[in-house]
Amino acid sequence: MLPKESLVLRSRVRLARNLKLVPFPHRLESERARMLVKAVEEAFYVSKAMEESYDTHRMWELGRTELLVAFEKHLVSAKLINNSDISAYIIDKDEDVSLMINEEDHIRLQVMGRDLNLSALYEKASKIDDLLSEKLNFAFDYNLGYITACPTNLGTAMRASVMLHLPGFTLTDRIGYVSQALAQMGMTIRGIYGEGSQAEGNIYQISNEVTLGMKEEDILYNLRDTIDKLLDEEQDHQRKLLNEFSLEMEDKIYRSLGTLMNARLMTSKEALYHLSLVRMGVETEVLKDVDMELIDSLIINTQPGMMKRAYGIELNEKERDINRAKIIRSIF
Amino acid sequence: MLPKESLVLRSRVRLARNLKLVPFPHRLESERARMLVKAVEEAFYVSKAMEESYDTHRMWELGRTELLVAFEKHLVSAKLINNSDISAYIIDKDEDVSLMINEEDHIRLQVMGRDLNLSALYEKASKIDDLLSEKLNFAFDYNLGYITACPTNLGTAMRASVMLHLPGFTLTDRIGYVSQALAQMGMTIRGIYGEGSQAEGNIYQISNEVTLGMKEEDILYNLRDTIDKLLDEEQDHQRKLLNEFSLEMEDKIYRSLGTLMNARLMTSKEALYHLSLVRMGVETEVLKDVDMELIDSLIINTQPGMMKRAYGIELNEKERDINRAKIIRSIF
Numbered sequence: 001m002l003p004k005e006s007l008v009l010r011s012r013v014r015l016a017r018n019l020k021l022v023p024f025p026h027r028l029e030s031e032r033a034r035m036l037v038k039a040v041e042e043a044f045y046v047s048k049a050m051e052e053s054y055d056t057h058r059m060w061e062l063g064r065t066e067l068l069v070a071f072e073k074h075l076v077s078a079k080l081i082n083n084s085d086i087s088a089y090i091i092d093k094d095e096d097v098s099l100m101i102n103e104e105d106h107i108r109l110q111v112m113g114r115d116l117n118l119s120a121l122y123e124k125a126s127k128i129d130d131l132l133s134e135k136l137n138f139a140f141d142y143n144l145g146y147i148t149a150c151p152t153n154l155g156t157a158m159r160a161s162v163m164l165h166l167p168g169f170t171l172t173d174r175i176g177y178v179s180q181a182l183a184q185m186g187m188t189i190r191g192i193y194g195e196g197s198q199a200e201g202n203i204y205q206i207s208n209e210v211t212l213g214m215k216e217e218d219i220l221y222n223l224r225d226t227i228d229k230l231l232d233e234e235q236d237h238q239r240k241l242l243n244e245f246s247l248e249m250e251d252k253i254y255r256s257l258g259t260l261m262n263a264r265l266m267t268s269k270e271a272l273y274h275l276s277l278v279r280m281g282v283e284t285e286v287l288k289d290v291d292m293e294l295i296d297s298l299i300i301n302t303q304p305g306m307m308k309r310a311y312g313i314e315l316n317e318k319e320r321d322i323n324r325a326k327i328i329r330s331i332f
Numbered sequence: 333m334l335p336k337e338s339l340v341l342r343s344r345v346r347l348a349r350n351l352k353l354v355p356f357p358h359r360l361e362s363e364r365a366r367m368l369v370k371a372v373e374e375a376f377y378v379s380k381a382m383e384e385s386y387d388t389h390r391m392w393e394l395g396r397t398e399l400l401v402a403f404e405k406h407l408v409s410a411k412l413i414n415n416s417d418i419s420a421y422i423i424d425k426d427e428d429v430s431l432m433i434n435e436e437d438h439i440r441l442q443v444m445g446r447d448l449n450l451s452a453l454y455e456k457a458s459k460i461d462d463l464l465s466e467k468l469n470f471a472f473d474y475n476l477g478y479i480t481a482c483p484t485n486l487g488t489a490m491r492a493s494v495m496l497h498l499p500g501f502t503l504t505d506r507i508g509y510v511s512q513a514l515a516q517m518g519m520t521i522r523g524i525y526g527e528g529s530q531a532e533g534n535i536y537q538i539s540n541e542v543t544l545g546m547k548e549e550d551i552l553y554n555l556r557d558t559i560d561k562l563l564d565e566e567q568d569h570q571r572k573l574l575n576e577f578s579l580e581m582e583d584k585i586y587r588s589l590g591t592l593m594n595a596r597l598m599t600s601k602e603a604l605y606h607l608s609l610v611r612m613g614v615e616t617e618v619l620k621d622v623d624m625e626l627i628d629s630l631i632i633n634t635q636p637g638m639m640k641r642a643y644g645i646e647l648n649e650k651e652r653d654i655n656r657a658k659i660i661r662s663i664f
Contacts, residue, residue, distance in 0.1 A: 247654060251596035258594030264583035322579060 001239065004231035005115060006283050009163040009203060009296055012074070013121040013220075014110040015129055016148045016157040020139045024149040025083060025102040033086035037101050043135035044090060044099065044128075054092050059084035072303040074112070079103050097128070104149045105157075107132070116227060118160050118220040145212065152209075156216050160223050161207030164230075167280045168237030170202045178230065185226060186210035201272030201299060202280075206230070238284055253281035257290070261332045265318070266325040271302045294331050302327060333571065336563035337447055338615050341495040341535060341628055344406070345453040345552075346442040347461055348480045348489040352471045356481040357415060357434040365418035369433050375467035376422060376431065376460075386424050391416035404635040406444070411435045429460070436481045437489075439464070448559060450492050450552040477544065484541075488548050492555050493539030496562075499612045500569030502534045510562065517558060518542035533604030533631060534612075538562070570616055585613035589622070593664045597650070598657040603634045626663050634659060 018024065025033060037058065045051050059067065059080065067084065070076040075095060080087045080103045090099040100108040109132075111125040132138075139147035146157035153159070169175050179189050188209045191200065206227060208219050242249050256274035260266075279295045281287035300306060307320045307327075315323065350356065357365060369390065377383050391399065391412065399416065402408040407427060412419045412435045422431040432440040441464075443457040464470075471479035478489035485491070501507050511521050520541045523532065538559060540551050574581050588606035592598075611627045613619035632638060639652045639659075647655065 247596055247650075251657070254594040254596055255591055258590030259587055261594075262586040262590030264579055264586055318579075325583070 001235060001285060002283050004228075004235055006292060007165050007231050007234060008114070008116055009165060009299070010074070010112055010114055011116060011118055011121060011162045012110050012112045012160065013118060013125050014108060014159045014161075015125050016105040016146065016153050016159075017107040017109065017129070017132070017136075018105050018139045018147055018149065020137045022106065025086065025104065025106065026149065028086065028102070030086055033102050036106060037086075037088045039136065040099070040101050040107060040132070041090070043132050046131065054090050054097075056088055056090050059087045059089070068304065069306055072306055073300060076100060077103055077108070080108075097124070099128070105153070107136075116162065116224055118162075118224050119217070122158070122160070122216060122220055153211050155212035156214065156219065157211060158216050158219065159207055159211070160220055161205045162223070162227055163203060163205050164227070164234075165202060165276065165279055165283070166204050166230075166234050167202040167276055168234045168241060171241060172237050174237070175204075182206065182226070183209070185222070187223065187226060200269055201276040203272075203276070203299070238280065242284055242286070249284075250286055253277050253286050257281065257287065257332070260328050262329070263325045265321045266302075266328065267321055268303055268307075268324065271324060271328060272299065275299050275302075290332075298328060298331060333567060333617060334615050336560075336567055338624060339497050339563050339566060340446070340448055341497060341631070342406070342444055342446055343448060343450055343453060343494045344442050344444045344492065345450060345457050346440060346491045346493070347457050348437040348478065348485050348491075349439040349441065349461070349464070349468075350437050350471045350479055350481065352469045354438065357418065357436065357438065358481065360418070360434070362418055365434050368438060369418075369420045371468065372431070372433050372439060372464070373422070375464050378463065386422050386429075388420055388422050391419045391421070400636065401638055404638055405632060408432060409435055409440070412440075429456070431460070437485070439468075448494065448556055450494075450556050451549070454490070454492070454548060454552055485543050487544035488546065488551065489543060490548050490551065491539050491543070492552055493537045494555070494559055495535060495537050496559070496566075497534060497608065497611055497615070498536050498562075498566050499534040499608055500566045500573060503573060504569050506569070507536070514538065514558070515541070517554070519555065519558060532601055533608040535604075535608070535631070570612065574616055574618070581616075582618055585609050585618050589613065589619065589664070592660050594661070595657045597653045598634075598660065599653055600635055600639075600656065603656060603660060604631065607631050607634075622664075630660060630663060 019036065022028065022032075022036065028036070041056055045054070057070070062084070067076070067081050070089070071078065071081060073095065075091055075098045076089050077100065080089065080100045083102050087100065087102040089101065091097070096112050098110050098112070100110070109125055109128055111121045111128075113121050141147055145155035148154055148157050166175070169178055175189070182189050186209050188207055190205050191203070206223070208223050210219065256277035260271075260274050260278065275295055275298055278287065278290060279292065282290050282292050282295065302324045304320060307315060307324055351368065354360065354364075354368065360368070373388055377386070389402070394416070399408070399413050402421070403410065403413060405427065407423055407430045408421050409432065412421065412432045415434050419432065419434040421433065423429070428444050430442050430444070432442070441457055441460055443453045443460075445453050473479060477487035480486055480489050498507070501510055507521070514521050518541050520539055522537050523535070538555070540555050542551065588609035592603075592606050592610065607627055607630055610619065610622060611624065614622050614624050614627065634656045636652060639647060639656055
């Protein structure tokens with residue numbers, strides 16, 4: 001069995017910031033909102049190096065497909081797309097740092113990584129936060145902390161989340177129990193594409209719910225600690241499944257591999273189902289010659305928007321299913 | 333698309349004969365029945381060549397697994413197994429000729445082949461019939477023809493049957509219509525393992541129902557002619573499916589191939605389902621590198637009895653499913 005870190009798909013630390021005396025985006029008129037985009041850009045692009053490493057995308061200048069792709073890559077949120085008349089995002093070449101402007105809050109800064117090192121992500125976010133606050137006057141209350149559009153984010157205004165593959169909990173039908181336990185610790189668990197989305201491919205996001213009354217470092221420590229324990233338990237479930245139903249599990253895993261290697265038509269939902277089982281095959285070392293990174297890239301690259309971008313045209317559903325199957329076959 | 337003959341798995345011509353003045357097997361006491369076995373052997377083994385080419389298997393000397401294997405290879409009938417206290421069969425090395433003794437009739441002689449040349453099979457059967465009648469006195473009535481235990485066989489006492497793969501008729505839900513049309517022409521259609529058995533793997537047996545009032549040659553000509561037309565229609569259905577739903581069909585065919593190549597557990601029913609789709613892939617030349625004979629051998633060799641014999645022990649169901657999947661993987 002691979003080390004438990006293999007169950008982590010990506011991590012993210014997000015800070016929300018708002019400018020003093022400026023209405024929140026939902027009450028901000030168009031013109032002023034677009035001026036705010038400009039002001040954030042000016043605070044951000046302070047050097048040639050910054051200009052070379054980052055790009056700004058104004059949502060009102062983008063096509064539907066580009067918006068969808070950015071969403072599927074977790075670079076922008078559904079809310080930012082809803083606000084696309086006034087919103088924008090700044091992104092680095094590696095797509096590890098994204099600064100959303102005029103989302104729910106004026107600024108949503110997120111830093112992403114591929115392991116559980118949440119402190120490193122927070123540090124990186126803090127530096128950008130410091131840079132911005134040199135020129136921007138953030139709304140901050142000595143008692144409440146950072147002021148946010150939604151009171152659930154008040155305080156640290158920090159949300160850290162980790163995307164995990166939890167097939168063991170899912171197959172043994174224990175996600176409900178995890179959800180309850182996390183809620184009691186001020187954390188929450190959701191499906192792959194955020195609130196309300198189903199956990200397709202057994203991929204979940206776990207994040208802190210509490211933002212008020214705790215220091216950032218403590219929140220991150222708790223989250224990491226909890227996830228550490230959760231991953232131990234996930235591995236126990238996987239081990240148990242493989243001991244008690246080794247043949248049935250191997251059968252499921254290999255059938256999924258066979259289907260991915262041979263299908264001529266595949267929906268994104270079915271792709272996630274099989275990719276999850278094959279990923280579990282790699283995690284448990286049932287499959288030894290399959291590259292985990294390729295699976296993870298397929299999990300993202302076979303989503304509808306990615307499919308549209310890859311083929312440069314507005315594909316219909318069936319054409320997407322054809323090309324999705326083709327991409328997957330070419331990888332395996 | 334391969335020639336329509338590729339849809340034929342095997343053909344068979346069967347003659348029923350009974351000895352004059354001897355009660356039919358269901359009214360024959362054990363001792364006399366076993367003496368009858370001996371008498372048939374004496375009439376049959378008239379030369380050294382015959383002795384070298386054929387073997388006699390007395391059913392009361394065989395184990396359960398051997399009985400089941402012979403059944404799955406269509407060498408013996410369920411009835412012969414039911415009578416195994418008094419029944420026997422003589423078989424050639426190639427397993428193309430089988431002579432069942434004390435089935436429903438005293439003698440059931442069957443000659444098998446792999447194409448539609450029913451006349452050749454009938455000729456071969458006739459020669460053996462002539463040989464036997466030199467020493468055995470067969471019950472024959474000038475008006476009725478050969479006398480048989482069941483009146484439905486009276487007359488020629490000949491049943492010719494052809495085993496066909498008809499996925500096109502099945503997928504377009506037209507087997508009911510075929511069945512009705514055949515009935516009107518004095519023919520019948522059944523599943524792969526005889527009366528009452530389901531058409532698993534889309535494999536059917538078509539045979540003449542009428543035995544009385546027609547010459548053998550005419551019966552065989554009609555059957556062959558009808559099957560010829562049926563196979564043309566089957567190919568039309570396959571062509572239509574592949575034109576209208578080419579991707580969906582290819583997808584189905586390749587998924588079945590992928591499942592056969594990867595599964596770790598497989599029931600005989602599921603194996604037949606996938607083997608049928610892969611066979612259709614070969615018939616329609618969607619799959620070019622798959623050997624039809626290997627598919628056909630798997631259709632037989634993955635049945636429960638064959639599995640038991642291949643592994644020499646009384647496997648339980650799960651062990652059979654494991655080994656079946658293993659055999660199939662080793663072939664593809």
